[in-house]
Amino acid sequence: MPVLHKHKVPTAAERMRRKRFLSATVITCISLVVIGGSLHVVRLGSLRMGEMRALATYNLKEESTRIRAAGEDIAIHEQNEERKNQSVGYTVAEAEALLTKEQWQELDSTVLIPAGNFLMGTDLKKADAASHPQHSVYLKAFRIDKYLVTNAQYARFIAATGHRPPSDWKNGKLQQGVLLHPVTMVNWYDAAAYAKWAGKRLPTEAEWEKAARGTDGRRWPWGNEMDPARLNTYYNVGSATNVTTYANGASPYGVFDMAGNVDEWVEDDFLPYKGTDAPADIFQGKVARVLSAQDQAMKLSDMVPVNRLYKVLRGGSWKGDPFSTASYHRDYSWPNYASDFYGFRCASDAGK
Numbered sequence: 001m002p003v004l005h006k007h008k009v010p011t012a013a014e015r016m017r018r019k020r021f022l023s024a025t026v027i028t029c030i031s032l033v034v035i036g037g038s039l040h041v042v043r044l045g046s047l048r049m050g051e052m053r054a055l056a057t058y059n060l061k062e063e064s065t066r067i068r069a070a071g072e073d074i075a076i077h078e079q080n081e082e083r084k085n086q087s088v089g090y091t092v093a094e095a096e097a098l099l100t101k102e103q104w105q106e107l108d109s110t111v112l113i114p115a116g117n118f119l120m121g122t123d124l125k126k127a128d129a130a131s132h133p134q135h136s137v138y139l140k141a142f143r144i145d146k147y148l149v150t151n152a153q154y155a156r157f158i159a160a161t162g163h164r165p166p167s168d169w170k171n172g173k174l175q176q177g178v179l180l181h182p183v184t185m186v187n188w189y190d191a192a193a194y195a196k197w198a199g200k201r202l203p204t205e206a207e208w209e210k211a212a213r214g215t216d217g218r219r220w221p222w223g224n225e226m227d228p229a230r231l232n233t234y235y236n237v238g239s240a241t242n243v244t245t246y247a248n249g250a251s252p253y254g255v256f257d258m259a260g261n262v263d264e265w266v267e268d269d270f271l272p273y274k275g276t277d278a279p280a281d282i283f284q285g286k287v288a289r290v291l292s293a294q295d296q297a298m299k300l301s302d303m304v305p306v307n308r309l310y311k312v313l314r315g316g317s318w319k320g321d322p323f324s325t326a327s328y329h330r331d332y333s334w335p336n337y338a339s340d341f342y343g344f345r346c347a348s349d350a351g352k
Helices: 012-055 060-066 070-081 092-096 101-107 151-161 188-197 205-213 293-297
Strands: 110-113 116-120 135-139 142-145 263-269 286-289 302-305 311-314 330-333 347-349
Touching: 092 151, 101 151, 110 205, 116 205, 135 205, 142 205, 151 188, 188 263, 205 263, 205 311
Parallel strands: none
Antiparallel strands: 110 142, 116 135, 142 347, 263 311, 286 302, 311 330
8 A cells, every 4th residue: 555645834934945046046037138138239239339430430549639529629729819929830932832823723713603582591390490491582693712711721811911820730830731621720700800811701691502502492502412422521531621622512603512521600690580480599699607616516517698699600511410511501609619620711792
């Protein structure tokens, strides 16, 4: 006759141990799943970063020498302002000898923009509200520089006037290979001073836009489709380029670099178009200010409205979003700010 074994009923302490063991097992399994998933995400992220590095236009080890924070350019420019009376740089003869007579003639050439109406701004919903609405503007005939003002031209201006050189020039002189690059690290006042010396002026915002897009309301100088082969933008080169490079990106009137390369100072204050749906706050000048000791300790600041206006920049740059190069897009900055992607060209009345 078989022996029957009685089932032993676990004690309360044994049940508690089993419950803890089961909980620990479940937690361990969940942790392993989470860790495995995290490692997978990290691996995917590493692969993606590798792809981005492979697409970079320069060695990322050099990043600190290529990209500066927005505020750093401002600080560099302010330091350079203190050196404005230093006697360094080119003599008039040395500046004139930087290029041939034929090169000077080509760089100094201007384009006649005929009188008439054109479509300014845009009604595209995805565009910045400051560019709304599209509207018709009549302009008298005027002339505009075919090219952005180059380093070589600006060197000639400095030699003739004693104006303070840009902060990225070494001892007031240019580095090799940038003679035909657009001059940068110039603020609005520098640009206006150059234009006056050259017997010209900065273009108005409307003049700039008509010269860039013609009369049919196109989005870019060449048409309505973004084409990265026609301009220098979004780090596809990694720096500014010679102003004669993008002939296939010229405007309907034959004006170069109206999209990309560098943002261009124009005459106008940053004000709303009539009938715009843009919030008024966009156009209000603001400066960063520390409002309390606690904020100062935490290195925090607030943007405080001031009774001053920004100046408009147009065209987008080698650093910017490709869609900021659309002919209707409006950028803005304080007139005393300078950057390595701010430049300009000049304009004049047609009679001149």
